[in-house]
Amino acid sequence: MSPLARLVQLRSLRVPLRRTRGYSSTTEPRSGHADWYASMLPGMIPVALLGSAMYMGLQLLQSRLAHERFLDEAREEVRQLEDEVDKLQKERAAQPSIVSSSRTSASKWWPW
Template sequence: MAPLMRLVRTQSLRVPQRWARGYSSTTEPRSAHSQWYASMLPGMIPVALLGSAVYLGLQLLRSQLDHEKFLDEAREQVRQLEEEVDRLQQERALQRPAVSSSPNPASKWWPW
């Protein structure tokens, strides 16, 4: 009975040969596609990583330069608006004494 149990036990643990897939078996020739991918893919990974790093770096640089350009344009616009405000304040200061020297009879009717 013991040899029978040993036979059953070893037979149940074995995987039938037709279901087993031999990845490293040299008995079957590799297809041309699998051979090409096996030879090219390991070399393509560093190229893809380097290309992605360069692309992302250039995108970051472009973003920073675009932001700097926007800030320069915004500063120039603010400078122009400040000059216009200063010019208008000077014009207002020059016109104010002329307006205050003329008597306004309508202001006597309103106490505030």
């Protein structure tokens, strides 16, 4: 008999052992908690997904609105500063410029 045929024959004679776990045994009645979770959990998954999607969407909307409000406030502040600069430039243009007639060197301490 070939080794392959002997291996096939040995494997076919073995009886597979069934492994049962204590928590998955069907002989004992399930507890009330297990029944409640088994009935409620599959229905809660879509609700949790929908709730998470809504939360993330509202968070994104809030972030976008806060950014728009910040930009509006920044634009208003820039406009006010530009108005102040224009006003100061007009005041400076209206004042007569004073020219000093004495010519002094800026650096007197240089000997040469």
